Amino acid sequence: MTTKTARLHIRRGTPGAPARIETFEVPFTPGQSLLDGLRWIRAKLDPTLAIRFSCINANACKECMIELEGKAAYACTERLREGDMHVAPLSNKALVHDLVTEIAPRDERLLD
Amino acid sequence: MIRLETDVLVIGAGGAGIYAAIAAARDGCSVQLIDRSLIGRGGATVMAQMTVSVALGAQCPDHWEHHLADTLAAGRGLCDPALSQLLCENAAPRIREMDAWKVGWAREDGHIKQVHAPGHDRPRCVYVDFLNTGPAVSRTLRAQLNRIPAIRRIGDVLITDIVVHEGEAVGAVGLHLVSGETVALEAKSIVIATGGLTRLYRRNSGSLNMGGDGYALALRAGAELVDMEFVQFFPIGHLAPRMIGMDPIMWDPFRYKLGGRLLNAAGEEFADRYGQAESGNYVLTRDVATYAIYKEVEAGRGSPAGGAYLSFAHVPEAELRKAFGPVIDRLAKNNIDLTKMPVEVAPIAHYHMGGVRANAAMETRVPNLYAAGEAVGGANGANRLSGNGITEAFVFGERAGTTAAARAKARAASGWNDAAAARALELIGKRSQAAAAPNTAALLIELQALMSDCVGPFRTEDKLQQALTKLQQMQRELGPLPAAATQYDMVCLDWFDLRNMLLVAQCVVRAAIARKESRGAHQREDFPGMLPEWNLNQRLSWREGELSLERVPAVQPAAKVA
Ligand SMILES: Cc1cc2nc3c(=O)[nH]c(=O)nc-3n(C[C@H](O)[C@H](O)[C@H](O)COP(=O)(O)OP(=O)(O)OC[C@H]3O[C@@H](n4cnc5c(N)ncnc54)[C@H](O)[C@@H]3O)c2cc1C
Ligand code: FES
Numbered sequence: 001m002t003t004k005t006a007r008l009h010i011r012r013g014t015p016g017a018p019a020r021i022e023t024f025e026v027p028f029t030p031g032q033s034l035l036d037g038l039r040w041i042r043a044k045l046d047p048t049l050a051i052r053f054s055c056i057n058a059n060a061c062k063e064c065m066i067e068l069e070g071k072a073a074y075a076c077t078e079r080l081r082e083g084d085m086h087v088a089p090l091s092n093k094a095l096v097h098d099l100v101t102e103i104a105p106r107d108e109r110l111l112d
Numbered sequence: 113m114i115r116l117e118t119d120v121l122v123i124g125a126g127g128a129g130i131y132a133a134i135a136a137a138r139d140g141c142s143v144q145l146i147d148r149s150l151i152g153r154g155g156a157t158v159m160a161q162m163t164v165s166v167a168l169g170a171q172c173p174d175h176w177e178h179h180l181a182d183t184l185a186a187g188r189g190l191c192d193p194a195l196s197q198l199l200c201e202n203a204a205p206r207i208r209e210m211d212a213w214k215v216g217w218a219r220e221d222g223h224i225k226q227v228h229a230p231g232h233d234r235p236r237c238v239y240v241d242f243l244n245t246g247p248a249v250s251r252t253l254r255a256q257l258n259r260i261p262a263i264r265r266i267g268d269v270l271i272t273d274i275v276v277h278e279g280e281a282v283g284a285v286g287l288h289l290v291s292g293e294t295v296a297l298e299a300k301s302i303v304i305a306t307g308g309l310t311r312l313y314r315r316n317s318g319s320l321n322m323g324g325d326g327y328a329l330a331l332r333a334g335a336e337l338v339d340m341e342f343v344q345f346f347p348i349g350h351l352a353p354r355m356i357g358m359d360p361i362m363w364d365p366f367r368y369k370l371g372g373r374l375l376n377a378a379g380e381e382f383a384d385r386y387g388q389a390e391s392g393n394y395v396l397t398r399d400v401a402t403y404a405i406y407k408e409v410e411a412g413r414g415s416p417a418g419g420a421y422l423s424f425a426h427v428p429e430a431e432l433r434k435a436f437g438p439v440i441d442r443l444a445k446n447n448i449d450l451t452k453m454p455v456e457v458a459p460i461a462h463y464h465m466g467g468v469r470a471n472a473a474m475e476t477r478v479p480n481l482y483a484a485g486e487a488v489g490g491a492n493g494a495n496r497l498s499g500n501g502i503t504e505a506f507v508f509g510e511r512a513g514t515t516a517a518a519r520a521k522a523r524a525a526s527g528w529n530d531a532a533a534a535r536a537l538e539l540i541g542k543r544s545q546a547a548a549a550p551n552t553a554a555l556l557i558e559l560q561a562l563m564s565d566c567v568g569p570f571r572t573e574d575k576l577q578q579a580l581t582k583l584q585q586m587q588r589e590l591g592p593l594p595a596a597a598t599q600y601d602m603v604c605l606d607w608f609d610l611r612n613m614l615l616v617a618q619c620v621v622r623a624a625i626a627r628k629e630s631r632g633a634h635q636r637e638d639f640p641g642m643l644p645e646w647n648l649n650q651r652l653s654w655r656e657g658e659l660s661l662e663r664v665p666a667v668q669p670a671a672k673v674a
Contacts, residue, residue, distance in 0.1 A: 014599055031354030031446075042553040042602065050600045054154045054319040058161075058359035060247060061153040061319065077357040096290055097600040108151050108265045110114065110288050110295070 003027045006037060006080040010049070011088035012098045028080040034087070035064055035075040038099070050098035051075065065090055066099050075099075113294045113537065118144040118264070119520040120513070121284060121299035123271045124326065126155035127505030128485025128512070129305035130253040131206075135513025136303075137262040141520050144297065145263055146286065147321075148270040152250045152257075154321040155307040156463075156486065157505060160246030162365050163229055163237030165499030166203035171226035171235040176200040178233055183500060184669060186231050186397065187465075187493020188632045189647050190339060193669040194472040195491035198511065199504050206506040207238060215252040216240050227368050229498045231397045237499040242439050243365055249502065269295055271325070272608055273536035274302060274333035274481065277529040281333060281481040285536035289605065292597035294540045298528040300520035301480045303512045304330055304468060308486040309616055310343070313461035313568075314560040317346060317361045323609050324616035326487040330468040331615065335476040337652045338489040339466035340616075341623035342633045344496055345569045347401035348374070349460025352417035355446045360460055362439075363422055364498070369435045374401070375421040375454065376413040382420075399495050399632055402459040402569050409458075419458030424450040459569060463501055465492045465633060466623070469651060474512035480519060484512035490649075493666075494632025540597060550589050552606030559586060559613060567621055572638045576625045583621065587614050622659055623650045 006026045013019040026037040038051050054061035064075040067088045093101035119141035122133045133145040147154050167174040179200040184191050211217055217238045218225045226235040240248040271286045283298040309324030310316040327337055350360040366372055376382050383396055386404040405420045415421050429451050433440055467489030474482045485505040492500060566579035594607035629643040630636050648663045
């Protein structure tokens with residue numbers, strides 16, 4: 001199968017500091033998920049990229065919520081596409097780090 | 113540093129951990145239920161799609177002794193009969209309790225429906241439609257959990273070590289992922305319910321949180337591990353085309369309901385070449401099916417992506433719809449039309465038979481330390497029957513919670529000791545970033561590749577030795593200290609994961625090298641055939657920074673069952 005390239009523009013940062021957009025070129029074969037791409041970035045380019053996920057394929061844990069083109073989405077069910085993709089943390093949740101936000105129910109957090 | 117204190121500490125909030133927490137609170141203890149992920153979402157339980165085995169007798173007459181006989185037969189002489197019996201005998205009360213809690217077991221003609229899964233002598237497995245067993249189980253257990261004020265639920269805390277003082281477990285140390293803070297948890301008794309280890313393999317059905325943490329925690333605390341060579345591969349894991357939004361083991365329920373034909377590249381059925389004919393029904397046990405697919409691929413008769421074809425082309429569309437409703441639409445989104453095309457499947461790491469050695473009260477050999485669920489080794493011997501995983505989680509969880517509560521009530525205090533915790537606390541402590549840190553994410557992938565290539569279901573001395581050498585080399589590469597933890601620091605998380613995964617991988621390899629025969633999920637190409645002199649369980653323990661391995665005769669069932 002032919003390899004294509006997605007250009008992922010990812011909003012990164014921690015609370016209190018100004019966010020920055022970083023761009024990564026990610027090769028993929030059609031059918032692969034956005035989460036596949038984010039994991040590829042960690043292994044090949046930058047292991048510090050923070051993203052929350054557990055189940056990887058099953059779409060069972062519902063932990064990988066991010067915003068894609070300004071809309072809430074699961075990273076594991078969106079597919080990589082050729083060209084530009086804009087990925088950001090959920091805007092209606094408190095930011096923790098990069099794409100990770102505080103999504104735990106209030107009474108299941110250690111600090112609050 | 114954040115300090116917490118409780119009667120019973122439960123590590124891991126899957127089916128086993130939640131059940132343990134509920135049982136301990138029911139018996140009057142305060143409980144802290146901790147998970148590295150979010151509560152009820154991080155492990156295998158929420159991902160299970162298929163069936164749960166129980167001699168309910170709802171479909172046809174049954175008795176737990178028949179279930180036990182099947183479990184022992186599948187375990188090929190290596191089960192700990194006391195654990196297997198506990199599992200089978202206590203399955204019905206747990207499944208009925210879940211029914212009363214409205215899990216929604218599928219029903220037919222006014223009774224709970226039970227399907228016939230491979231290895232069972234009759235229809236015995238309950239489920240929730242459609243492919244919804246795990247989510248329904250998790251939701252139901254969470255609803256119960258949330259009603260109990262004595263249980264504090266805390267997500268995003270990675271437990272890194274059990275704290276042992278004067279030979280007894282007195283609490284644990286963890287990393288609060290969200291803040292990067294160190295956590296000290298004092299407890300009168302502790303339950304390890306951290307699930308399995310399939311993340312060690314490249315292709316696995318599990319989650320990010322299944323790197324075998326509990327095995328490493330228990331081993332370092334002084335407990336024994338047993339049967340670590342037996343990793344179960346699920347034969348028909350989805351291979352191609354790329355499918356998202358569904359777990360790769362989802363074809364199993366299709367086979368229960370509709371049969372489905374397993375074919376090689378030439379379009380021929382091949383299971384009969386390896387001792388079990390199928391003729392449309394689904395009867396192949398997991399180890400035989402795994403073997404058959406590997407051998408076909410090896411003989412050059414595999415599918416293009418390196419597996420076998422699974423075909424439902426002979427099943428009318430209306431029947432597919434009736435059996436799987438919305439799932440057919442999810443498949444369509446992945447451009448999969450079962451009426452027109454086969455899919456490709458291949459074995460995938462799925463479950464761990466081995467684990468922490470515990471008795472039927474779920475006690476490890478370390479006082480105050482208990483284990484539950486897939487973290488425990490022994491109930492399933494050399495091969496697990498389908499459906500026994502969830503049952504084991506419920507039954508062992510309930511039992512561990514009960515005994516851990518009794519223990520906690522008998523102790524005046526945790527016996528926590530700051531000096532005993534110091535090393536574990538310092539490991540998480542703040543320090544500057546090491547200059548030439550390895551790419552931890554890449555190292556993890558390397559580990560998964562190594563385990564898949566050298567320590568899969570088919571093993572040789574050569575490959576296993578190669579793996580051992582490489583693991584030691586990777587250990588050096590990882591270095592003795594993690595980087596400082598910041599907020600949700602994936603590099604630091606990877607470091608702690610690698611620390612455990614490298615240790616647990618070594619346990620699997622050491623036990624696999626030592627077992628010079630083939631049995632169940634452990635197949636040695638250089639030692640084919642199962643040998644009576646190997647009716648032994650292998651136990652591993654950690655002495656002065658070294659693994660040590662001991663062999664003991666497998667316990668035979670007291671009386672002939674069923
Ligand atoms: C995709 C899939 C499908 C399956 N289908 C079936 C089926 O149909 N029937 C069946 O019987 N069995 C099935 N199994 C097996 C079965 O689901 C498991 O054996 C069972 O759910 C294990 O339950 P558990 O509570 O022991 O562990 P898990 O449910 O895995 O829970 C362990 C928890 O511990 C947490 N944890 C791990 N390490 C740490 C740490 N260091 N600190 C804090 N928390 C930690 C994890 O985040 C996780 O939440 C399936 C397994 C998989 C992967
Ligand atoms: S990773 Fe679990 S739902 Fe996306």
